[in-house]
Amino acid sequence: MKSSRFPAARWSLGFLILASALGPALTAQSSSFHDAPATAAGLENPFTTQQDAQVGMKQFHDKCAVCHGPKAQGTGNIPPLTKGPAQAAKPGEIFWYITKGDVANGMPSWASLTDQHRWQIITFLRNLNGPNAARPNAAAVEPPDASILNAPRPTPPFTDxxxxxxxxxxxxxxxxxxxxxxxxxxxxxxxxxxxxxxxxxxxxxxxxxxxxxxxxxxxxxxxxxxxxxxxxxxxxxxxxxxxxxxxxxxxxxxxxxxxxxxxxxxxxxxxxxxxxxxxxxxxxxxxxxxxxxxxxxxxxxxxxxxxxxxxxxxxxxxxxxxxxxxxxxxxxxxxxxxxxxxxxxxxxxxxxxxxxxxxxxxxxxxxxxxxxxxxxxxxxxxxxxxxxxxxxxxxxxxxxxxxxxxxxxxxxxxxxxxxxxxxxxxxxxxxxxxxxxxxxxxxxxxxxxxxxxxxxxxxxxxxxxxxxxxxxxxxxxxxxxxxxxxxxxxxxxxxxxxxxxxxxxxxxxxxxxxxxxxxxxxxxxxxxxxxxxxxxxxxxxxxxxxxxxxxxxx
Ligand code: HEC
Missing domain, CATH: 2.120.10.30 (TolB, C-terminal domain)
Structure with missing residues (x-):
């Protein structure tokens, strides 16, 4: 059963079980990545070299690691990007998703990054599990801003x-x-x-x-x-x-x-x-x-x-x-x-x-x-x-x-x-x-x-x-x-x-x-x-x- 721990496999299995148990209500549910449109799935990533992965890693450290973790392993309720839907999705679907973000759910829009940087991050994420992966490490993440640590005392009853x-x-x-x-x-x-x-x-x-x-x-x-x-x-x-x-x-x-x-x-x-x-x-x-x-x-x-x-x-x-x-x-x-x-x-x-x-x-x-x-x-x-x-x-x-x-x-x-x-x-x-x-x-x-x-x-x-x-x-x-x-x-x-x-x-x-x-x-x-x-x-x-x-x- 080990393989079913990977959400991609679990998704299809869970989907079948749910669909048969709950009848037609759920069968209409889309299984595309965050409801990405079909046009997104068809987009090709133009930036897929090792150099692109390196640039993507740097971008990832700067923009994404604070939430998704320095190794993209996820933190708290923020999903990992090393496995699961983010690895199963098509590159174009991820591109579409990170461009738009999901602000209500805490994921910012990254439309401010250049297209090239967004694709390079995706290349970095895709190579994470490969043999020659550029591996991020915790030390490379910027330490917290001293101005935050020296910020005024919070107003009670809130604290930190x-x-x-x-x-x-x-x-x-x-x-x-x-x-x-x-x-x-x-x-x-x-x-x-x-x-x-x-x-x-x-x-x-x-x-x-x-x-x-x-x-x-x-x-x-x-x-x-x-x-x-x-x-x-x-x-x-x-x-x-x-x-x-x-x-x-x-x-x-x-x-x-x-x-x-x-x-x-x-x-x-x-x-x-x-x-x-x-x-x-x-x-x-x-x-x-x-x-x-x-x-x-x-x-x-x-x-x-x-x-x-x-x-x-x-x-x-x-x-x-x-x-x-x-x-x-x-x-x-x-x-x-x-x-x-x-x-x-x-x-x-x-x-x-x-x-x-x-x-x-x-x-x-x-x-x-x-x-x-x-x-x-x-x-x-x-x-x-x-x-x-x-x-x-x-x-x-x-x-x-x-x-x-x-x-x-x-x-x-x-x-x-x-x-x-x-x-x-x-x-x-x-x-x-x-x-x-x-x-x-x-x-x-x-x-x-x-x-x-x-x-x-x-x-x-x-x-x-x-x-x-x-x-x-x-x-x-x-x-x-x-x-x-x-x-x-x-x-x-x-x-x-x-x-x-x-x-x-x-x-x-x-x-x-x-x-x-x-x-x-x-x-x-x-x-x-x-x-x-x-x-x-x-x-x-x-x-x-x-x-x-x-x-x-x-
Ligand atoms: C402020 C915190 C934050 C930052 C910074 C952030 N994310 Fe996210 N991200 C989230 C949250 C929260 C979710 C889950 C949203 C949801 O529940 O649907 C998410 C979801 C995702 C997903 C979907 C994962 C899945 O399993 O469905 C991808 C892919 C992703 N983020 C990529 C990125 C990339 C790439 C960056 C940097 C450019 C980034 N994120 C920066 C908070 C963040």
Whole structure:
């Protein structure tokens, strides 16, 4: 199944499955690159020599690397150009697309470049996977502008990486939101560097941070099995890893590969609840599958059983988290949008996306549980109230301080605004005048986070090690911004619940230090889980590590 990880193959496969499952509604969907016209596909690239590739590389570094990454590998939600649709498309289609851009979705128009430069960039991108490829490297990218690093302190409640500190509390309210386009939309993806010896994640006083494991490949979601093993989704390699135990010096006792050949796996859930699960469920980007599982299994004992197809077409937000309701009767699956703000009325591929879906545990009975949620990367069940909660990436390209990401409990049938509205009755200017009847239906989430933080996995703290005031609080990973002039996120936050079932709107910085003072980034938190001993494990796909935070009181 390895080949199906490449979106080109996945596209055609997914298209067939969807087309047959959903009938004629989707068969009209165009499969050209970003709906490029047929005339574009026919254009020949006149600049295809090695010299052209070299010029293209330089142009790429100057114009594209800030968002698509120095190696064109993609950053955050910005797609890679080394694989997937950008490699499968015809050169003329890419030329057409980059000339026009897709401003609403955060991709600028490059009509300002000469035709020659645009073609040369395409030649560079096309040669990336070839034997004599001109390889870009991170060092060649310009360091951040000092004037940005010395920019004035942001106006509270907004903040940025320069002021992140464990223990700092923030609270963003609806009245704090600026109008759209108060500032320009930035392209400021993380410039990843190796972790310098002196850099280490910082936690509040009394906590100790250790490196539990490193050398992983893109570790994403992490979840603790009932027997205490840690399951980690390595989405890019298509694998689920298992880590067992914590030695006296804070390392795993053993590690292994539970399953491989999955399609961008992310969500992991054990079922049924309680000490003796029978299955482990995995959220592939396009399906829910499950493996038989008994406590202590280190490798899957049978191939995956396919339970349900998920809406996916190789486009847009690809993570799928899975959680079960406390009574075991409902499986929740989060499915992010295919785009930044495309209108589902005119983009049928957005059908059932930007939702949290509910299923029966056998995968039957798919229904929309809540909608208008752009990208709920993390799901969690409040262990006391049984309520579903989620951690959400809101939309881009409206300016630095819009739209706040959020963490909230989820109302059954609730509508959270995307794409026409945001954070209550604020209309997205890109959809002016649309769906006035929904204006008063948009739920304001419980906790508004720093805009563009990229809030990923969340968990309730049900361990016994941290001080009592942390009981039942939420921890969430903020992967870090790209669409903000000065970075935010790149930290783990705590949402205090004050021993009740409700959040007050505050959140507190808990684990920081992943951005260096010069603005370069060495770590990006993705997953959070509570270990059996009550410590907190955090995956980091910047340094490809797992960190462990424990309370020592010192
Ligand atoms: C400000 C950030 C930014 C910059 C700078 C940028 N892009 Fe993009 N690009 C994006 C985003 C965001 C998307 C995804 C848009 C969407 O969701 O449809 C994208 C999409 C693309 C795609 C389509 C990829 C796919 O898989 O569908 C191509 C090709 C691309 N960009 C090429 C370029 C090139 C070439 C440059 C430099 C000349 C460039 N981009 C500069 C943000 C950026």
């Amino acid at each position: 990486f320069r002021f992140e500190k464990p223990g700092t509390i923030h609270r963003i309210s609806v009245v704090d939101l600026p109008p759209p386009f108060t500032t320009a939309s930035s392209g400021n993806g993380p410039r990843l560097v190796p972790r310098p010896e002196s850099a280490w994640p910082q936690a509040p006083a009394g906590f100790k941070v250790e490196l539990y494991a490193t050398g992983l490949h893109n570790p994403r979601l992490i979840r603790t099995a009932p027997n205490g093993d840690f399951f980690v989704a390595e989405s890019e390699t298509g694998r689920i890893l298992v880590f067992r135990g914590i030695t006296a010096d804070g390392k795993p006792q053993s590690t292994g590969v539970f399953a491989s050949g999955l399609n961008q796996p992310f969500g992991i859930a054990f079922y049924p609840a309680g000490p003796n699960p029978k299955w482990i469920y995995i959220g592939n980007t396009d399906s829910v599958v499950r493996f038989p599982y008994r406590n202590g299994d280190r490798t899957a004992s049978a191939p995956p059983e396919h339970l349900a197809d998920l809406p996916a077409n190789g486009k847009g937000h690809w993570t799928r988290d899975i959680r079960f309701a406390l009574d075991g009767n409902t499986m929740f699956v989060s499915v992010g949008s295919g785009s930044n703000v495309d209108d589902p009325d005119t983009h049928p591929e957005e059908t059932n996306r930007a939702t949290i879906l509910a299923f029966n545990p056998d995968g039957s009975g798919m229904r929309v549980y809540a909608s208008g949620i752009r990208n709920a990367v993390g799901l969690a069940i409040n262990p006391h109230t049984g309520e579903l909660w989620c951690s959400v990436n809101e939309r881009d390209a409206l300016g630095d301080n819009l739209v706040p990401d959020y963490i909230t409990h989820v109302e059954p049938g609730g509508f959270y605004g995307w794409p026409w509205w945001y954070i209550g009755s604020h209309q997205d200017p890109r959809h002016q005048g649309k769906h006035p009847e929904l204006k008063d239906k948009v739920i304001v989430p419980d906790v508004l986070l720093q805009p563009h933080n990229a809030s990923l996995e969340m968990t309730f703290y049900d361990g016994k090690q941290f001080p009592d005031q942390y009981q039942d609080d939420i921890f969430a990973s903020e992967h870090g911004s790209w669409n903000r002039a000065i970075r935010t996120g790149y930290e783990v936050i705590r949402v205090p619940m004050h021993h009740g079932g409700r959040a007050t709107g505050e959140f507190q910085e808990f684990l920081t230090g992943f951005v260096l003072p010069d603005g370069n980034v060495w770590g990006r938190p993705v997953g959070v889980t509570v270990a059996p001993d009550g410590s907190l494990l955090v995956t980091d796909d910047g340094s490809n590590s797992i960190w462990r935070v424990s309370y020592t009181g010192k």
